Amino acid sequence: MNITLRPIDDTNREAVIALNVREDQPFVAPNDVSLRQFAETEAEAPGVARPFAIYADEELVGFCMFIFDPEDEDEEDRYYLWRFMIDQRYQGKGYGQAAMDEIIRYFKDRGADRLYLSTEPENARGLHVYHKAGFRETGVIDDDEAVLMRMLQGPRKLVKDFYGLDVDKALHIQGKKDYGVSIAVSDDEGDLSTYCAGSGRYGQDFPVNPDMLFQAGSVSKPMFALTLLRYADKGKIDLDADISGVVPEFVKKGPVTFAALLSHTAGYNVHGFPGYPAAHEPLSLEDVLSGKGNTPRLRRIRPYGKQHMYSGGGITLAELAFTRITGTTLRDAFQKEVAEPLGLVRTGYFQPLDEDKLANAAFGGRLAQKEDLAHGYHYYPEHAAAGLWTTPTELVKVGLALSRSYRRGGFLKKKTARRMMEPVLDNYGLCIYRGVNHPEMAYHGGWNEGFLTEWNFSLKEDLCVASMINRATVAADEAHAETAFDIYQNAKE
Numbered sequence: 001m002n003i004t005l006r007p008i009d010d011t012n013r014e015a016v017i018a019l020n021v022r023e024d025q026p027f028v029a030p031n032d033v034s035l036r037q038f039a040e041t042e043a044e045a046p047g048v049a050r051p052f053a054i055y056a057d058e059e060l061v062g063f064c065m066f067i068f069d070p071e072d073e074d075e076e077d078r079y080y081l082w083r084f085m086i087d088q089r090y091q092g093k094g095y096g097q098a099a100m101d102e103i104i105r106y107f108k109d110r111g112a113d114r115l116y117l118s119t120e121p122e123n124a125r126g127l128h129v130y131h132k133a134g135f136r137e138t139g140v141i142d143d144d145e146a147v148l149m150r151m152l153q154g155p156r157k158l159v160k161d162f163y164g165l166d167v168d169k170a171l172h173i174q175g176k177k178d179y180g181v182s183i184a185v186s187d188d189e190g191d192l193s194t195y196c197a198g199s200g201r202y203g204q205d206f207p208v209n210p211d212m213l214f215q216a217g218s219v220s221k222p223m224f225a226l227t228l229l230r231y232a233d234k235g236k237i238d239l240d241a242d243i244s245g246v247v248p249e250f251v252k253k254g255p256v257t258f259a260a261l262l263s264h265t266a267g268y269n270v271h272g273f274p275g276y277p278a279a280h281e282p283l284s285l286e287d288v289l290s291g292k293g294n295t296p297r298l299r300r301i302r303p304y305g306k307q308h309m310y311s312g313g314g315i316t317l318a319e320l321a322f323t324r325i326t327g328t329t330l331r332d333a334f335q336k337e338v339a340e341p342l343g344l345v346r347t348g349y350f351q352p353l354d355e356d357k358l359a360n361a362a363f364g365g366r367l368a369q370k371e372d373l374a375h376g377y378h379y380y381p382e383h384a385a386a387g388l389w390t391t392p393t394e395l396v397k398v399g400l401a402l403s404r405s406y407r408r409g410g411f412l413k414k415k416t417a418r419r420m421m422e423p424v425l426d427n428y429g430l431c432i433y434r435g436v437n438h439p440e441m442a443y444h445g446g447w448n449e450g451f452l453t454e455w456n457f458s459l460k461e462d463l464c465v466a467s468m469i470n471r472a473t474v475a476a477d478e479a480h481a482e483t484a485f486d487i488y489q490n491a492k493e
Helices: 013-017 031-044 095-109 124-132 167-171 217-233 258-262 285-289 312-326 330-342 355-360 392-408 414-421 474-492
Strands: 003-007 049-056 059-068 079-086 114-119 136-142 145-151 180-186 192-198 441-448 451-458 464-469
Touching: 003 095, 013 031, 013 059, 031 049, 031 059, 031 079, 049 079, 049 095, 059 095, 079 095, 095 114, 095 124, 114 124, 167 180, 167 192, 167 474, 180 392, 180 474, 192 392, 217 258, 217 312, 217 330, 217 392, 217 414, 217 441, 217 451, 258 312, 285 312, 312 330, 330 392, 392 414, 392 441, 392 451, 392 464, 441 474, 451 474, 464 474
Parallel strands: 079 114
Antiparallel strands: 003 049, 049 059, 059 079, 114 145, 136 145, 136 192, 180 192, 180 464, 441 451, 451 464
16 A cells, blocks of 8 residues: 555545544544644644645545654654544554554654654554554653654664653663652643653562552651641641640650641651561551550650751651541541542552552562562551652642642641741751752652652642652662652753
8 A cells, every 4th residue: 555644635624524533442532623723733833733634545544643843942842743543444454554654754754863642541552553663652641641752763762751851760760570660740831741660569560650559658747747737727736735635645744736746846756667567467656656666665855846856756646646636547537638629549548558459559679579479568557657658640739739728828728838838947847848949849758668759849830749669778769859859840940
């Protein structure tokens, strides 16, 4: 067959609009919609969008539309296959593959070095054609579509580029059975993009996907603070009230306030928690604070209110006081006050992790090989300090809600959000850091056994970056923090 790409004009426009795909391909946009989008783009940037009718000899069989803009600063936006469809009458007969070859030739002949496209991950027929033509997933999910790329000039190596970074190289993500990473970004233009690479379970071919659950480590703390502040906004919690009488067995001398505990200025010990093997018997908050677990008994070791000393133990004491005052668990309170209002369906203090969530949960580091092949993660009874499971996409939702609350009120009252973000000592507010050299940025990191999290968001605009990996070493932590910050800076620009 002889495939040709022909301009759309008055002689074939109606015939192109009449082309249709199969009923089980709802993700393919109708051609009249595509042509309207072409007209809109043409009015703003003449010559950038290029629609074509696809002919096999003299028979009209399909439609395609490109973005061809060599001057665009973003490499991903220079050469893009925006639309591609073959009429249902001609599918399965080789027309799609032949047309794809002709499309690739079009770009090659005009000097393009690479070609991008995006499609629904469920578009099995389309993915078959794209893979056969040499396209490969970049790991980026943009507006729920998987982004694929094919090199047109030079070696056929997939070029990784997520907000100007080769994430795999920076984080040493190698192969299908190595460690993995999941990143979500809402940039200053309001676009949500995700990037996934590697394996969610070391030693297994278990590709990371945007909905995969990771442990958030100490990012659990600001989520606890957010829950508590929702109660404060309703007048059910007083941040500055002495709560020593609520937890008298752990406070020999008051006062103690939620504000002091959340800002790590109450002087308590126990920096962090190592967790327990997943099958460990349940422990209560009282057990943890009494030293019956694998950490020392909670006690005050520094003067109250005089210095910032990071204390997961102090956060756990705050959680105990919170549960006693409210008569509810943190898991239930977070679900009602944060998850449901923000539309979070995969985030919660799941300790232990529910079995129905296990199928799409990452394992931390090599814990599966070392401890439990079926449950490669630790159990954290210290929910507020370290017990959150979530996804980067849902952390971004929370970051945006906090940013908007800080600027104009909303999910939290403006006054409450500003108090949370205002540093108390050492640039730390109520379970949140402020950037020393970037005061417009709020952030928190997390480190659980086998898991690392970075969460950065702007207080000036709708901009948030959340990144999670299933590898926890000092070197990985440094590289991860630097990568997340670089993505934040590039997304801001």
